[in-house]
Amino acid sequence: MMMMMTAGFTGILLTLQFFLIFIFSIQYARRHTFRAFWIVHLSYPIYFILMLLHGAGRMIQAPFTYYFVVGPFIVFTIDQLISVSRRKIEIPVVDAKLLPSGNRLFIIIIIKTICNAHIVNG
Secondary structure, eight states: OHHHHHHHHHHHHHHHHHHHHHHHTSHHHHHHOHHHHHHHHTTHHHHHHHHHHHHTTOSSSOOOTHHHHHHHHHHHHHHHHHHHHHTTSOOOEEEEEEOTTSSOEEEEEEEEOSSOEEEEEO
8 A cells, every 4th residue: 555655656756857857948948047957957866766666666566667767777877977078178268258248158169079170159
C-alpha cells in the first residue's frame, strides 16, 4: 500500500517537474526569466531521483527502471566530462560593446578551429 502511494506521489512530482522544465525551455521564458530557466534546469537530478523512486513502486511487476536510466545516465556523464574538459580552454574576447539599451552586452568571440573560425554572438 505504501509503495502504491509512493508511485502516485512521485508520478505527480515527475509530471510537475517535467512541466516546469518544458515551460522554462520555451524561448520566451529563456529570454525574459533566464534565472528561473537556469534554476529549473539545474534541478535535473531531482527528476532522475524521482524517476528511480517511481519505478521502485513494484505496482505491477518487478522494477526494471534502471534499464531506462542507465543509458541516459551514461550519456549524461560523458557529456558532463566533455563540458568540464572544455571549461579549461581560454577563449579570447576580440570585441565587446555596450548596446544602447544598457542592459545587454554584445560580445564577439572568435574561436579558431582546425578548419575555420566561428563568430559567436552572446
